[in-house]
Amino acid sequence: MMNSEKIKILIADDHPIFLKGLQEVLEEETNIKIVCKANNGTDAINGALDREVDIAILDIDMPGANGLQVAEKVLATKPAVAIILLTMHKAKDAFLKALEIGVSGYVLKENAVVDIIHAIAAVSRHQSYISPEMSSYLLQQRNRLRGGNPGDQLELLTVSEKKIVQLIARYKSTREIAEELFISEKTVSNHRMNIAKKLNLSGKNSLLRFAIEKVND
Structure with missing residues (x-):
């Protein structure tokens, strides 16, 4: 994914103001090209499957299909697509489910403007990215060992x-x-x-x- 060509990105969020702001942040980067925008999960799935996409940035809460469902469907057909989820919620269960599906990045929307470029850079290197605030929260909330030694x-x-x-x-x-x-x-x-x-x-x-x-x- 890291080459002279621009990184092709799909962005999906059902909040038009946030979607517009995210687009503006990404368009400031010379190595990024937004190839598709969607305001619901169904359009996000169709866009990711119909177009050449390197990274899909998905709101976890969308009508039609939520971000986890979109990620699962896209990765089942195009496993090379890197998925970055955007979320308002610090929830361990959703985070672990995202990892299980194969999501590469997990970004809190409150920090998206700062974190999203770092997340794109990380997943482009085939690494995972988690918002620092999310990492801190999960460390604080980590449960004791469940089952087995x-x-x-x-x-x-x-x-x-x-x-x-x-x-x-x-x-x-x-x-x-x-x-x-x-x-x-x-x-x-x-x-x-x-x-x-x-x-x-x-x-x-x-x-x-x-x-x-x-x-x-």
Whole structure:
């Protein structure tokens, strides 16, 4: 996705003022091209499937189909499309559902003007992005371990790998982990692949889901 061509983006939100503001923010970026706008979930699905789209930015609450439903339908047909969800709500269940579907970015609407460009840059690098305020909230609300003992699985990991899982559970990006541990991003990526293999994790966001649900500080 990261090449000389512009990033092709679909935006969907049922609030016309917010949609217009989002469009204006994105149009200031020289490497972005808005190829479709929609004000409901049905049009968002049709737009994403009918057009060449790199990233779909979707409001989680829309008539016709909500953002999660749109994401699920689009990714079932076009798994290469990166999905960024916009939400007014700090809800763990919706966030975990988004990860399960394969959503790449999760942005709070109250911070969208600041966060959306960072989110686009991250998902364009095939990384996940979560609004910092959302990360802080989820850390505060993290439940105690449910079912099973993660220690058995974590014992399969080296000390370095365990540290990386702990940082992933704190919603740290690959770049942030590399900076904190004074290693390269490539080394972090290799660790992540090895961890996923050892834990028999597969699918998009599977390691992040494991870290969020199983690791306790």
